Amino acid sequence: MIQPNSQEQTRLFTDTKAKTSSKGKKSTARTKRVSKSRIQDFGIQAPSGVAKNFVLDTNVLLHDPGCLNRFKDNHLCIPADVLAELDKFKGEQSERGANARQVHRKLTEMFASGENVTRGVPTDGGGTIRLVIYDPAFCEKNSQELGQFLRIFPDREQVDHRILAATVLLKEHNSAPVVLVTKDLNMQLKARAVNIECEDYLNDKVDPIEVSSYDMRCVEVDPSELQRFASSGELVLEHPRRKEIVLNQYVLLKAGEKQTMPARLDSEGTFVRLQIPEVLRIPDGHHLKPLNLGQKCLIDALLNPEISLVTCYGQAGTGKTLVAVAAGLHEMFNRRYNGLTVSRPVVSMGDQLGFLPGSLDDKMRPWLQPIYDALDLLMQPNSNQGPRRKQQKKENLGDAASKPYDELIERGIIEIEALCYIRGRSIPNRFFILDEAQQLTPQEAKTVVTRMSRGSKLVLVGDPAQIDNPYVDSRSNGLVFTRNRLKGQAFTAHVTLSRGERSPLAEAGAQLM
Template sequence: MDRDDSTAQLAPTLVSAQDFGPLFGGRASAPSKNANRLNKAGKWRKMGFKAGVKTFVLDTNVLLHDPAAIQKFAEHQVCIPVDVLSELDRFKNEMTDRGANAREVHRTLMAAFAADGASVTHGTQTDGGGTLRVVVYDPALASRVPSLMEFQRVFPGLDKMDHRILACTLWLRDQVRGPVTLVTKDLNMQIKALAVGIECEDYLHDKVEAREASNVDIPRIEISGHELQRFASSGRITLSAAKMRALTVNDYVLLCSGEKASMPARVGSQGDCVRLHHLPESLRIGAGRTIKPMNLGQACLMDALLDPQISLVTCYGQAGTGKTLVAVAAGLSQVFAHTYQGITISRPIVAMGETLGFLPGSLQEKMRPWLQPVYDALDLLMRPVPNQQHGPTRKKGRAAPPAAPSVGSALTPAAPYDGLIQQGIIEVEALCYIRGRSIPDRFFVLDEAQQLTPLEAKTVITRMSRGSKLVLVGDPAQIDNPYVDSRSNGLVYARQRMRGQAFAAHVSLTKGERSPLAEAGARLM
């Protein structure tokens, strides 16, 4: 993809150039004679490069993804091509998260170099003991490096930013002792790097393990019938360390005795299993519907949502599993019970921070197309259920249906949630305006949280004040944001980083309840 259109594409976790042969000098080729002369003369030391450590060259999209990335490479050397700074300059005036990140990178670099011109190119120490520098590559140096001469014959003029960054990486590889790796989240950039023999990899710091991002059934633990009966009566049971291995506080399990007898449980703070204490038979939403969990996953999710000791709930679930509906229902139920002052519901606008100015109307009207699924859930939950029996059944003929009121007439029924929105009890929040807010005593539901970057997820979490509860729901397999993937998005990152905290719980929903068609579509298509 042209860098004028996007600065990042999803990329595999790790790629290697070792199998691509000696094209353009590759990793398989020996250093050039010029590089050997430089090394023998010790000139590479004058440039400030260390021996025995790795050198990482950062692409622009890595810094836009995580402005603090320069501090995440421990004792190794971090190099930023000067062309990356030029690319960051293009985004610094944007009133988006990308623009904010570009400005943050500039501030971080200025603080690191402390306005010392010499340290910019000769290097300054990072927090992990490594070295940070800006690298200025002169294309005239290509005549000294065979791999660069070949590269510039294929890409004459170096007219694209990608090609200049690749050329800079090739030049560094010739000058530095030890491996040189290009770090980029751009898939096309990685393919080009492989083609010219450059080692490259994705930015791995905020990637979670595949098992942490997978949507799996609640684990089963086999116990004896006597143990299950004792758990049913006391509400608590301590199991062996072998059975509790890999489980952390607030993980949900299914205690089973054979195929028929089972009970759901949650891992307690003492490492034992406790009964789901916060699970009612059903939830009544004001004058609206009464809902109850349809399966084990929904029961566990409802328990976490209703527990006042849990302030962060993450939930994975494919389309139709009821994750958003259950979250909104639990929030409304607790608002009507005066546990919270109100409920705030939001979704990312594909990439959080995109401007809403191109849509007409007020903020709420601008958000309406993006939040229509939330309005659908509110309408379903809060619309009064008509009385099923209105008197004796007519045996002869049928009463004519009432005429539908015209749109905009006085007879047009208002949405059941309109009054609560006007009172501020139900709030529809644009996520791009959440920076700087402090949100106390509210039940906050963030739908489609898999579209967030880890930094955006951190921004949302740090807005929660005392008395608030944050619920992040989404499907890691459905990613529309080009800057994240199933293992580096804000939802899975928040779950992985908060796992094991007494205030956090996670539930995976695997059974669709919307309809057999919806479940089959989510599973098979």
Template sequence: MLDTNVLLHDPQSIFKFENNNLAIPVEVLEELDAIKSEQSTERGRNARRVHRILQELLPDSHSLLEGVKLNNGGTLSVIINRYFESNDFSSPAMQRFRAVLHDPKKKDNRIIACALYVQEQYAPPTILVTKDVNVQLKARAVGLESEDYLNDKVPEVDDEDGYREVPVTIYELQRFCSEGHLDVGETMDGQPPLEINEYVLLRSDEDKTMPARHISKGNVRRLRIPEFVKAPGGIPIRARNLEQQFFMDALLDDSISLVTCFGKAGTGKTLISTVCAISQVLDEMGRFDGVSISRPVIALGKDIGFLPGSLEEKMKPWLQPYYDALEVLMPSKPPKDPQFAAKKVAKKKVRKFGDDSPSESSSGIATPVKPYERLITNGVVEIEALCFIRGRSIARRFFILDEAQQLTPHEVKTVITRISEGSKIVLIGDPAQIDNPYVDSRSNGLVYCHNRMKGHAVSAHVKLSKGERSKLAELAADLL
């Protein structure tokens, strides 16, 4: 038996239960009917898709209760709880239901009661499939088997270090340093084969190391990263650890169109992806026309309600981390550092991104324009709202999707399929910090995308584990 949230999560879930008798409570249809009017949300679109699928599978000539056979070998039917219809609670299952769940008017409780009715009327087992953990617990409390929707969950993997070490001799390491590539073989003792674009660390018996990227068939090549990366007029940003070198190599490689990155707070996901994006837009090559930044609108804690203003003003609170990153990369005031204080930059009469002169506010007081605001004004940096991305074709853009772990696999697929030739998309997030109640560390869009796209030449994956924001932030991320 399917709960509403499973159908909203994946409308095609109806076809993914092979050789099973699939039942949908009529209460689920009522909930879908209330949600289908949401025009600009993924939930509304999925509710409408489910209605269309059910209409095709259950034509007027068929009884909803009798159901129909599916191509995968199972059956599909819509169930009505006859106990509620006749107000008969004398059965053992209904007695358990009333003893534990005192409010039969709640939709979740009515769905559980419908599953109990099926359990008594049909041969076992009866399983309620739901992505709501609370519904699973209540179902088990009344003696009903319940489980999560597992079709889009990725296998559990031990990815503690984020990269593997490859043993080499000191002579092979020296040849790698001079030639830039080396054949190390595809397999390692007791470990899975190396994936394409997997980052590794070459280590000799003398404990000498060198980072590398596996290209194909056991061939690894040296990382291609500059000494530093910077935005025009900004401060230079250097990779502070090995994993950040991996990340920077993937971001700057033209052959990689998709980069997924896991990392806890303070590891540099936002800062490094932003500076690498802007530097590639504004360099002499000019591969990209601009940078697009977006993130799902899911609040931590209580929602603050309606946000007035334009799209940029509505999205600004959610994208404040990127404004903070741009302020770090292109500071309004020179950093208090002798190397910057001693350096004097001559003012140019004509600037590429407009004048630095202060703008005059409505009160008549001149307000200085921050350097990064010129990038936004000129369209170099754009703020994207995910709710309006369906149907678009994003060409020659460097697209950064932050907090991707909050999205479902279907939502991530919707975003990635918008990326046209010549564009690049970066998905970053922390699978350990999920506020979306219907995804977890194994079923969220970020982890799912990495699992399904690994091994392809156009994609690369990096895990950042060392915090670089501050000692306090690193300690808090590990201990709290």
């Protein structure tokens, strides 16, 4: 038997192994090239590795359609599942539906110049925007971290999980930081559970001190200056002593420990005395007298014809709604406005009222009951009226169940407004009170503000600490946003009420419970 040459056999084996190895390397390289190309086709890899990658959740786009232009030179990632969610809302005749349509138009405009929407197109801020596609069949084969994620959140059909899965892929295939931006607190917790960096949408959040400090600012003056202010009703201070005080801000001029007087900084840079009547007079009804300094400042702002927007913070029982309604009736009966309009968010502005029975007034009554309570209190016949006047009032009312304000509502002098139908309106010469304004989103608040025509006054009252809307908080709701963005304007004023006047029980409950 002839034995093969050992050297030749070794050479043949080596050549065969080399060919096999070479073929394997080529196959692996080709697979890597294909995978990398597919990854880019799915929008998983950023155009550059320098800037951050921000993944936007659906609620951020619905909250602020303008957010697409607020991330400067970073990379914006829009998961395809977000587009599917937006599509569900675009048909709604509500603020949310309008925002969804606006986002669709903006994305169409931004992607119009791009050949491949998953490779990224430039934004005005110097960054890019791209769509990210999560394809389980491909992505799960080309990801090591995705397997662990799916063991924690196995439901692939849930949209939140698909958005998180896309974020996991982005984090795995990009060296630059990947940040999920969402206003959904549960989504934030899920993201942190799988080690995804996430944050709330911060563009419309105000400084915490703006909603935590309820104390009126004090301005130190000399006793002689305070005496001059008491005599003339005006006081001019040099700029360094009134810096950081905005127009129409209410302050306490303080001389020593006990001598104080409230004042307002007017548009000419002068501190002026409050101009308020002793009581707010309601014809044939009860008069309202301010019970504390905060209510006096609020009445001064509400009765000032130069101020067309008043914002007011106050916890339950401080009288913010009652004082606003009393001032509105006072001004209406003095013919400074054509009527009084009152409204309140129905949890969120987009909710429809058609499922409730009755007319619009009947539908809104459960939500506006605090307003009706204030009208009942203020417009009930005064006990000081004579018997003849009371009898005449009773005859005019007719039905014993009628309320003193029913006729005014029928004549349109007092108007009940549903916010979900306010788009497109122009509201002239009305005293417009919006109660519970902290339930609005900034976009909804903007819609209300831009409805006001010449001669109208808008009053936004609420408690930033009481939030029922799941997509706003004490620092990002429409009430604090409006105050923050418009403060310092000559036509705006803000008042904070801190002292409860409803009852000792209500005050103790608000403070201690």
